[in-house]
Structures are given as C-alpha cells and as structure tokens.
Amino acid sequence: MSAxxxxxxxxxxxxxMSGKFDLFHLTMGLLSSGLVTWLSHDLLFSGHTKKLGDLLVEIGRFLCYVVWLSWQIVLANIHIAGLALSPQAREIMNPHVISFKTVLKTDFARFVLANSITLTPGTVTIRIQDDTFYVHAITTQSAGDLAGDGPGEMERWVAWVFEEGAR
Known part of the structure; x- marks a missing residue:
C-alpha cells in the first residue's frame, strides 16, 4: 500500500512541476515515478504500518510537517533578506557553530532533521556524530531553539512524524 x-x-x-501534459512528458513521469517508488517506497512510510488507517495517519503527520517546515523556510527567508538589506548587518550577524544532543533514535529521523535544518536559510548542518548535531548559524535568531535545553520545535516535529510514540 505504501508503494x-x-x-x-x-x-x-x-x-x-513539469506542467506538461503531452504523451512524452507523462510517460517520462510514469517511468521516473515508478523507478523512484521501486527504489525508495519503504523510506517515506515505515514498514511497520499494516493498516490503511495507520498509513493515513502517517501521511497526515507528514503533510502537516511539510506545511510547518515550509512556513519556517518562509520566515527564515524573510529574516535573511532583512539581514542582507540591513545597514547594521555587520552588528547583527553572529556566525557561530552550535552543538546539541538529539533525542531522535532512528537514522532516518536524524537525516530528516539534518536536511530540515539545512533547508532553513541561515543554518547548515555541518556534522552529525553519534547523537550530537553540529550546526552553523549566521545569527542567534537563525539558530532558534536548536541549542536550548531539551529538543527544539523542529526536532519535536520530526520525532512526531518519523518515530513511534513521540510527541
């Protein structure tokens, strides 16, 4: 069912994304989608899901996360654009590397968190070592709650979507 x-x-x-509805593009889309599905269908939805209801809950959580992450990316873009246009940019910028320990247990959840951090402008995940993340942030605001006590908001979202029993 997940496939x-x-x-x-x-x-x-x-x-x-293609916006083309001719036979060639639709055929290429079918072939590409089929190949990607064959190679990775078990990555997005966990293999433990047996019932359709569980799968729909998992999909719903994932879609909620995508919407939330998209909004965070918009907010971060506004922050970075404001920083770039600000005459006081040199005073505001505070590039630094933060580290924090994650509560995420699975490699896939850690992978998603690392990519979500990097997708958000102003931050880049530069290393993951065991359960410690190292993230470069251009300002203190960009770092957000990553270096705070306990899991940050993004980490809680990832746990809720990709790890059982979280949140």
Missing amino acids: VITFIVMFAFWIV
Whole structure:
C-alpha cells in the first residue's frame, strides 16, 4: 500500500512541476515515478504500518510537517533578506557553530532533521556524530531553539512524524 501512495505522490509532483501534459512528458513521469517508488517506497512510510488507517495517519503527520517546515523556510527567508538589506548587518550577524544532543533514535529521523535544518536559510548542518548535531548559524535568531535545553520545535516535529510514540 505504501508503494502505491508513494507512486501517486511522486507522479502528482512530477505533473505539477513539469506542467506538461503531452504523451512524452507523462510517460517520462510514469517511468521516473515508478523507478523512484521501486527504489525508495519503504523510506517515506515505515514498514511497520499494516493498516490503511495507520498509513493515513502517517501521511497526515507528514503533510502537516511539510506545511510547518515550509512556513519556517518562509520566515527564515524573510529574516535573511532583512539581514542582507540591513545597514547594521555587520552588528547583527553572529556566525557561530552550535552543538546539541538529539533525542531522535532512528537514522532516518536524524537525516530528516539534518536536511530540515539545512533547508532553513541561515543554518547548515555541518556534522552529525553519534547523537550530537553540529550546526552553523549566521545569527542567534537563525539558530532558534536548536541549542536550548531539551529538543527544539523542529526536532519535536520530526520525532512526531518519523518515530513511534513521540510527541
């Protein structure tokens, strides 16, 4: 079931991004989506999901996370654009590397967190060693709550979506 849903999501994404509805592009979309599904259908949705209801909950959580992450990316873009246009940029910028220990247990959840941090402008995950993340942040505001006590908001979202029993 997860392979079918992964294929549908991939093909719909192909259609939206290509914007072409001729036979050639639709065929390429079908082939590409099929290949990606065959190679990675078990990555997005965990293999433990047996019932359709559980799978739909997992998909719903993932979609909520995508919306939340997209909004965080917009906010970070506004912050970085304001920083770039500010005459006081030199005083505001405080490039530094922070480290924090993660509560995430699975490699995939850690992978998602690292990529989510890097997708957010102003921060880059530069290393993961065991359960410690090292992140470069251009300002203190960019670092957000990553270096705070306990898991930050992004880490809690990732745990809620990609690890069982979290949140």
